[in-house]
Amino acid sequence: MAFPEKMLNHGEELLIDTHPHWWVFSGVSVRLVLAIVIAVAGASQFDDNTFVNGVGIALILFAVLNLAFVYVKWRTTDFVLTTDRLVTRSGILSRQTREIPLERINDLACHQSLFERVIHAGDLMIESAGERGQQTFSNVADPFAMQNTIHQAIEGATTPRPANAADSIPEQIEKLDELRQRGVISQAEFDDKKRRLLDRL
Structure with a gap:
C-alpha cells in the first residue's frame, strides 16, 4: 500500500516507498x-x-x-524514507508503525550473504537514539543503495537551509512542533526553544 500523502508533515517529501525483496x-x-x-x-x-x-x-x-x-x-509491508524520517509499516488486520526521525539515526550497517549479493537483497541495521536501540530490517531490496540514500537524506535534514531570518523563525517553530508531536522533544523543551526563537524577532 502506498504511503498516504496526508501522513506527510508540512514541507516533508517522500523519497522512497518500497516493499520487501521478492x-x-x-x-x-x-x-x-x-x-x-x-x-x-x-x-x-x-x-x-x-x-x-x-x-x-x-x-x-x-x-x-x-x-x-x-x-x-x-503488499501491506512498507519501508518508507522521507526527508525527515524513516517509517516502517506492517500488518494485515492490525497495523504496526515504527518511526525513526533522521536526526536520531546514529549508525547504518548492511549485511549480505553471498547469495543475497547475487539477488541484491540483504539486511539493514539501523542504530538510533531511543528505547529500541538497534533495529534490523530483513529482506531489504538493494540494501547498500538504500543505505546511501538514507545517508544523503540525513545530510539534507541536518544541513541548514538558506533563508531570510525573519521568515525562517516561523518555519523553525513549526518544525519544533512536529518534533514535539512525534515525541522527539518534550513540551518543556518545545516551549523553551519557541520562546528563544520569538525573542529573536
Whole structure:
C-alpha cells in the first residue's frame, strides 16, 4: 500500500516507498510447486482414487492460500524514507508503525550473504537514539543503495537551509512542533526553544 500523502508533515517529501525483496516469495512458491508435483504424481499412480486425489487437491489449495497470505503481507509491508524520517509499516488486520526521525539515526550497517549479493537483497541495521536501540530490517531490496540514500537524506535534514531570518523563525517553530508531536522533544523543551526563537524577532 502506498504511503498516504496526508501522513506527510508540512514541507516533508517522500523519497522512497518500497516493499520487501521478492525473495520472500521463494519458500511459498517452492511449496506450491511441490504440492502440484505430489498431486500429479499421486493421481498418475493411483488412478481414480478419490482419497489420493482429494489429498492432492487439498495440498494445492493450502499452498495457494499460503502464497496469497504472503502476497498480502508483502503488499501491506512498507519501508518508507522521507526527508525527515524513516517509517516502517506492517500488518494485515492490525497495523504496526515504527518511526525513526533522521536526526536520531546514529549508525547504518548492511549485511549480505553471498547469495543475497547475487539477488541484491540483504539486511539493514539501523542504530538510533531511543528505547529500541538497534533495529534490523530483513529482506531489504538493494540494501547498500538504500543505505546511501538514507545517508544523503540525513545530510539534507541536518544541513541548514538558506533563508531570510525573519521568515525562517516561523518555519523553525513549526518544525519544533512536529518534533514535539512525534515525541522527539518534550513540551518543556518545545516551549523553551519557541520562546528563544520569538525573542529573536
